[in-house]
Amino acid sequence: MFRRTFWFTAGVGAGVWATTKVNRKLKQLTPESLAAQAAGKAVDAGHRLKEIAVDIRAQMAQREAELGDALGLNERPGLPPASRRPAVGRGGPAPAPRPYALTDDGRRTDDGRRTTENTTEGPAAGAPYNRNEDH
Incomplete structure (x- = not known):
């Protein structure tokens, strides 16, 4: 009698477990x-x-x-130049200085193309010069 009860209970438990697992997978x-x-x-x-x-x-x-x-493109006027190291594989001279200088807000001063004064050209008149805006 106990054997039958054990196997009946084991079968019911396995059936409930399998049904639950299948229902979860169907919901997924x-x-x-x-x-x-x-x-x-x-x-x-x-x-x-x-x-x-x-x-x-x-x-x-x-x-x-x-x-x-x-x-040497990040140098500001009036500051001492940073130590210049030649590029790897190149032992040539340091690059030539730019023909103009930049102000603290990024505007060009020496060549006349941009000045420190506010200009009326472009959508951002008086804003700092952004080299990516021209393209």
Whole structure:
């Protein structure tokens, strides 16, 4: 009698477990659930891409600053020049100085193309010169 009761209880437990497992899987495969899973994965992928883009921009800015220092483009008038190191594989002379100087706000002064005065040209009259705006 106890054997039959044991196997009957084991069979009922296995049936309940299997039914629960199948119902969970069926709920995961409904169109609403699949759409929610796809949306969640798309959001996660977007966040990862945004993090990658931020990292790339930071590395680009760092490398641009390094190149500007190496080429002497980041020097301000009136400040002592930074130590100049030749580029790897090149032992040539230091680059020639620019024919103009930049003010603290980035405007050109010596060549007459840009001055420290406010100008009426362009959409950002009086704003600092941004070399990327001309393109």
